[in-house]
Amino acid sequence: MxxxxxxxxxxxxxxxxxxxxxxxxxxxxxxxxxxxxxxxxxxxxxxxxxxxxxxxxxxxxxxxxxxxxxxxxxxxxxxxxxxxxxxxxxxxxxxxxxxxxxxxxxxxxxxxxxxxxxxxxxxxxxxxxxxxxxxxxxxxxxxxxxxxxxxxxxxxxxxxxxxxxxxxxxxxxxxxxxxxxxxxxxxxxxxxxxxxxxxxxxxxxxxxxxxxAEGPLREPPHTTILTPHTELSGKLLVEIARGCSEMCRFCWAAYAMAPQVRTAADNVLDVARRLRPLTNRIGLIATAVADHPDILPILNGLAELEYHIALSSVKIDAISAPILAILAKQGERSLAIAPEAGNERLRRAINKKVSDALLREKVQLIAQAGFTNLKLYLQVGLPGETDEDVRDIVRLVDDLRQIMLAEGRKRGRLGTLVPSVNAFIPTPHPPFENESLEDPEALDGKLKLLAESFRRMPNVTFRGMPVNEAIWEAYLAKMGTESEPILLQAATGVPVRRLVREHRETIMSVVRPIANAGADPARRGVFDPAARKASPWGFISKS
Ligand code: SF4
CATH class of the missing domain: 3.40.50 (Rossmann fold)
Structure with a gap:
């Protein structure tokens, strides 16, 4: 803005x-x-x-x-x-x-x-x-x-x-x-x-x-200054939990912030009540918002205070008819969920405990509650992924699209599905920290296949991550002090595409460590203390 x-x-x-x-x-x-x-x-x-x-x-x-x-x-x-x-x-x-x-x-x-x-x-x-x-x-x-x-x-x-x-x-x-x-x-x-x-x-x-144990006693972090000059425009942000109980194997937030800390519902509502005279818009912040056991009392309390409530994305297994009803009642028509992978097998491999049946059931609930726009966060290049797994992303989106459309027809309002597909980016701290970024050419091929498949699919708007962006993001996450000249060059305004081209060897040695090439599949995603010790972040400890 x-x-x-x-x-x-x-x-x-x-x-x-x-x-x-x-x-x-x-x-x-x-x-x-x-x-x-x-x-x-x-x-x-x-x-x-x-x-x-x-x-x-x-x-x-x-x-x-x-x-x-x-x-x-x-x-x-x-x-x-x-x-x-x-x-x-x-x-x-x-x-x-x-x-x-x-x-x-x-x-x-x-x-x-x-x-x-x-x-x-x-x-x-x-x-x-x-x-x-x-x-x-x-x-x-x-x-x-x-x-x-x-x-x-x-x-x-x-x-x-x-x-x-x-x-x-x-x-x-x-x-x-x-x-x-x-x-x-x-x-x-x-x-x-x-x-x-x-x-x-x-x-x-x-x-x-x-x-x-300190979580329930904690004053919930919340907005200090409201301003119309942000995209949030006067929205009060309140953090209700930090960390996530799901522990997906790629998620730095779940592992770096474990154990999960949840704020007591009463503390959240006290802040909301006190600041209600200043704004009627509130956003709940958490690593996974609906992972809070008291999410329903919190939402009900905020609705009673006549807040317009925004949730960034909802954890799939936590979706329920009462939560959706509260959001729908205030006019929300869009929701975001994160299936991450196109099938159950790959979801199990990344520790995302969401079956295809559960996913269908929750999308049905979402559609029945009147939501017409559904964003799906997905990844390609996950460890152990096959070409068939990528094609399963297309099948999954089509399947969920049919559910949304069938419900939409009953209501006379057809909506849109937005598969937002990122490359899997290995980051420090979770069990996948030593995995490699997918080979850039293979990644490009997978994203092109998805773009082409979704281009022909009505009511679907595909968003894919540019490959150079994936390489750069993966490098930024895991680089060490060897990055000094690269970052200084970036600060002079050299575009990412050129940085990736000029420093390809250095960058690839970090985002695709040789040790991983041909790694024993049985050991993939298993925490490796020796690799952690040798990593640039090896000195960071939780205790
Ligand atoms: S559900 Fe989301 S926040 Fe929780 S561990 Fe998985 S990716 Fe991280």
Missing amino acids: PLPGRTSAERRRALLAAETFTEDITFAGRHRIALGFPSSYDVGMSNLGFQWVYRLFNREDDISCERFFWDEADDDRRGPRTLESETPLGDFPLVAFSISWEMDYVNFLKILPLARIPLRREDRGEGDPLILVGGDSARINPAPLTPWVDAFAMGDGEKLAAGIADVLRQELPRDEALAALAALKGIYVPAVHGPRAEGADEGKVVVQQFKA
Whole structure:
């Protein structure tokens, strides 16, 4: 969405004027933090993790935290500044980034030079800010950012923010501040711990996160600032659970965030009730939204408060007529589910416990509830996949399409199925972390077969992932420090297609490790401690 204002200063004023805070923040603290999201304002303000950490820092005594974003208009002599006070980033003792998507590394690398902060951490001295990175990227694989980042915050903001604030309050010289940060649990400081955390306790950095038993007691993370200038437009986001009980073998979120932490329904509804005067739109956030055992009481409570409720996607086995009725009653006609694979055999292999019969039964319920648009998240290139499995995706979509159409005809409203097919991307932490990305040519062939088959299928709109994007995404997820020249080149604006071509050998050695070629099929998807230890993220531990 286009943001207001022509210059960055005009934009700041207009954005601030349109914001509504859900908690009072005074910005009177003596110790200042600049907290950035290395993407545009509308993307950053839609990110609940970023919004929540902003609140956590500002709740700390004597701490004042301001925001900044990646703004193309900052590419002028003034450089990036904070939204609240237009202070240059170099004037803050601590510049923290929340990075939840590796694609944003490139903007991170652009922001520091524009702010006249030395990019390499070794070149920073007394008077330069400490650069800290938190968010999902830090806890998944911080290795590629180690040349540029002073400290990584690995884990839940609630467990880490107070310790970071304590270090800031002490106003220590740079080396002492780094040592103090390194002494905190869950903070990884490459200059102190070493490039592979060799100097950390037992050579590992332990991610700090809530235990399952703490979940019900927890204040649910929720939006700190409502703004019309995001795609969510004034929607209150509330996190109801983190992690997922399904444990699909490819899913980093389920494994990296295990055990699942669920917020008590009463706590969710308390927040919703308190903030109802500010908005009538709410979005529930969770790794898998309907995986919460009290999802129905939560939805009923929100409906009683007359909220318009949005769910990002619904876990298939949790779909029920009452849940669908609540969503349909408020006019929802679209839903997204994730069968992941075209048949039961492959679903079993990835630990997705959804039979074809269950899938048909749930799609029938969805159609009967009046939903006409159904998005299906699917993957190609999964470990052990055959050509027949790919053709089964076509058969599955056709089968589900018939169910939707039959129901639609009764209601006089035919809908659309949207198979959204991504390549399987091996990521750090789940059992499939050492699997290979599918051979690019084979991947291309599979996606073309699907595009051709769905082109001829009425009421179906196919969305496929470009192969170069898959290669790049797979590389970003698992790369180590060898990526430094590639990321620096990306930050100069070199397109992904060229990067993949020019660095093919390096990239392929990471996304298609030779060890996997001809791997024993019986061992596929089985966690390999030796491979984990050797991986760039091998020092990250859960305990
Ligand atoms: S159901 Fe979704 S969130 Fe849960 S483990 Fe599977 S892929 Fe991950």
